[in-house]
Amino acid sequence: MSGKIKLMWLVLVVALLTATSSPNLKQQKGSPKLLIIGSYFSGNFGGVIERRYEVLRAFIVNYSDDTLKFWGTDCHPTELFSITKNDYVHLSDEECNNAEFEQLTIPPHRSLLIPLKLLIEKQPDELVRLKVEMKFYKWFKSNDFKADSKFHDPEILNDTVSLKYNKDGSSYALTADWDEQEQKEKLNLPTASFHLLTNEERKHYTITIDQNKIFKRTNQEYLYEEKEFFILPVTVHNDSNDTLRYCSMTCSWQGFYRIDNDAFEILSTACTKNVPTMIIVLPHSTHTRNIAFILKKDNQTKNPFFKVGLNINTSGSFFLYHEELYRYNIVWSNKIQFTPK
Secondary structure (H helix, E strand, C coil), X not given: CCHHHHHHHHHHHHHHHHHHHHHHHHHHHHCCEEEEXXXXXXXXXXXXXXXXXXXXXXXXXXXXXXXXXXXXCCCCHHHCEEECCCXXXXXXXXXXXXXXXXXXXXXXXEEEEEEEEEEECCCCCCCXXXXXXXXXXXXXXXXXXXXXXXXXXXXXXXXXXXXXXXCCCCEECCHHHHHHHHHHHHHCCCECCCCCCCHHHHHHEXXXXXXXXXXXXXXXXXXXXXXXXXXXXXXXXXXXXXXXXXEEECCCHHHHEEECCXXXXXXXXXXXXXXXXXXXXXXXXXXXXXXXXXXXXXXXXXXXXXXXXXXXXXXXXXXXXXXXXXXXXXXXCCCEECCCC
């Protein structure tokens, strides 16, 4: 076979492979994904009938550039979801006050949180591994979803979750469980109700550090083994004409700050009462926090430069999935050079 014929044959094969694989890649990229990320305990107590629930955080993630429209319900999850049959929990429905089924939408590159209530029939005392499946019906015109859904094939979305309990019924998690949850959180996208800072807001909300105002302190206020640490004043500027309000905590507010250099560590104080709060910064004014940090012994100023980031979340409330408050809307300060004195 001549070189010219070989070249033409190679081009033909590549073209055929591209034509065959492209639709699949496009479909995979645009397909929604179901992620089960953690759970929490809930219950109805004090009434005639007491109920205890393990509530799964189920996310439907829209990775596509288009708005995702599908059929959903806020009260009959058992019509669309199912879990592995077991001796301890089963998926629970709610009483419906509105329409049982409705059109739901997820904006491009966002997710939707659907709490799935598992009624605890018998307190688990071992590992309960569940496969969660959802019959995902993309939107079709209908006045009776239950009747018309028989003529439409759903896409099956699924994920798994492990619920671990001790012999006394207490729940626990291993390092591997936290690692798995962290990997899922990386696959997740901001929920549809979560406000991401706009470019205009980022122009108005800025952070500055004056490295000349860093000073050394020594006491037992912070939780770490050293006695010597440094105080770093971090200033939030609101250069807009409106009052800035962003989420924080009364005690563990340090969790919203981070340093982009692993040689340094932000310190936390001991908490006796820790509740959500809002930081208020009036128009064209500032708010300063003194952040305590240490220089790690195993990395003594090999890289003395760093910036401080703060999650500025202006949505005004803590969400059912409040972990995203610590993941998005990070505003970074100017870079400084730290020189221990």
